[in-house]
Amino acid sequence: MQCYPADSHSVHWLGAERCTNSQSPQSSSRTSVDSNHADLARRFLDHQHIGQTADAEIFQSNAGRLGMDPFTDAEMSQWRSERERLLQQYSTDFKRDYGWAIPLFGRSPNFRELEELASLKHLRGYYRWASHEVHSGSRGLDLNIFERGDGAHYRLTGRTDEGFAEPGTMALVSLNQTLNSLIGSGSDGDFSPRDLLGCMAIQVLLNECDDAFVAGDAVVTEAHERHAMRTGGRCSNRVILLADGFRSRAESIAGRISRAARR
Structure with a gap:
């Protein structure tokens, strides 16, 4: 599985297993932690x-x-x-x-x-990637250099319509992990059929949201490339509107996940 994109913001990182790597609702290590350290x-x-x-x-x-x-x-x-x-x-x-x-x-x-105790070591690449974006290191600067149209490079300093797929999906994976842990913490290691069905349904919504993010990234990238061929790299409002449309679709699915989690 691709852990994190070295220089691309449109890698479908979930691979064949999709969101199954967000961890099962109840891990044996956490059960032990809960029982041995009640405080x-x-x-x-x-x-x-x-x-x-x-x-x-x-x-x-x-x-x-x-x-x-x-x-x-x-x-x-x-x-x-x-x-x-x-x-x-x-x-x-x-x-x-x-x-x-x-x-x-x-x-x-x-x-x-x-991180290792929580069985989340496989997400360290994403943690580092996010840290590069937050802190003012040289790697963060390098990650914000883009190429457009005629091959010219520029540094991203304002809003963008690219690169939402992985951060968006990772935010929802974190929400799903938190929900599973919350449900499992009061189950004594056993999920009720209703809880299990609910977690499986949310997993389906999570996969749909991932599809929306990835499809949106692909459409925006393609639109940028077509526009660059016509204009030499200048961005258009149409591309931004395309991105907003797919972002709205992903946000709608994310809202369904959030509402399901509150029930």
Whole structure:
């Protein structure tokens, strides 16, 4: 299976197995985690206070330079006291980025280790791809160089009608994984026939949405190529309208998935 496109934004990454790699609703590793660490959800929620205090400390040290009012001493004292209470309750290592997950590893893990535990290691390529787009590294810059018409290259700085297939499908795969985990978390390892049927139906909608995204990308690319032959690479409103039409179709299917998930 293609993990991620090196230089193309229109690779049908799902391959022959389609969305089946979004993982089954209930994995044996997660069942073990749930049964052995019943307080994991509470640790995760409590950890937000660690992040909140760290953010406040950074803001407080830069408030003057930013020309903004700092937090009051009372506010900082309250947040620091809550942090200290949590460190005493759990451990001093609880203050680390993923300190809430220490019971799973016997130490503070990194993001890659959490990814592997969740059986999502195969999606690391997409995580890196998205990170390149978010952060201002040289790879992110390179990914936003496009070629049009006469072979001229340009850097994408505004809106675009290309490259929606994979990000759109990946967002829906993540939604589907979250839904399956939510349903499975209260099932003691066994899905009811109704839940199983619901997950299978949503999988069908997910595949339809993937088809819409991929078809839309193909049509837009073809329209760009035809337009480039006629105009030497200048973009037209018709191409943008074509993209908007397929995007609307994909959004409509995504809406059906979201409504089904809420039922």
